[in-house]
Amino acid sequence: MTFIEMLLQAQQRNGSMLCVGLDPEPARFPGALQGDAGRIYDFCARIVDATADLVIAFKPQIAYFAAHRAEDQLERLMAHMRRQAPQVPVILDAKRGDIGSTAEQYAREAFERYGADAVTLSPFMGFDSVQPYLRYEGKGAFLLCRTSNPGGDDLQNQRLASVDGQPLLYEHIARLAQGPWNLNGQLGLVVGATYPAEIERVRQVAAKVPLLIPGVGAQGGDAAATVKAGWRPDAPIVVASSRAILYASAGDDFADAARSEALRTRELLQSARGG
């Protein structure tokens, strides 16, 4: 099954566009886990178990593991998700981008070492930096397009005088992902929930590709506006929230609190699409 088929199936099965982001920060862990980088796997596995029936995808962010020399725990977590929630696709948030030969190694890391179903990529270095990921049949890749952070303006909102119609850079990336770069049909785009007008613009240019939309929750993005701008029946949106769910409680009830917050967010998103 391809990544997009997995997304559509999980969306249907769990009635959800919500993606739980796995950004473990030991300093914010509750109770007995507090400050213990050796318990990253335990913390994340509890969150996965508490929310697996509520989500369209999980999104571990690799930096939160690598910073604590916890890649082995990420490997265990990937295996845990595969075992406990095989129907839920996993997007490895790595934002890689490098020359082709190095990109081949990053693709191998994401898809072979970690067994991810999709990965996030920076398109800044051009098509040959993306191509090695497309050789993995059925695997997905989300290109950074209009990111959720304020600094995204610095480059992404610049006009490209050399391209037909002089699009903004992010509009051009959306066109490439919808068209000429989408060799395996599994490309998607990252667009921040903090910029719903740009999500709408991206949808005008790239109606068919899946969108990964971080920025609801801790970054204050508008969940309802996001869904209105991005949701299409045939092109899934994956709305990611990390800290608001992971740290919904600082107590031993953290997994229950994460589930309640995930339920609340899922309902908010579902009701914005009208069903």
Ligand SMILES: O=c1ccn([C@@H]2O[C@H](COP(=O)(O)O)[C@@H](O)[C@H]2O)c(=O)[nH]1
């Ligand atoms: O434009 C982007 C691209 C990626 N991210 C990542 O998503 C999560 C957001 O975490 P929250 O706690 O829900 O704010 C984090 O892993 C970022 O690296 C993003 O925020 N914006």
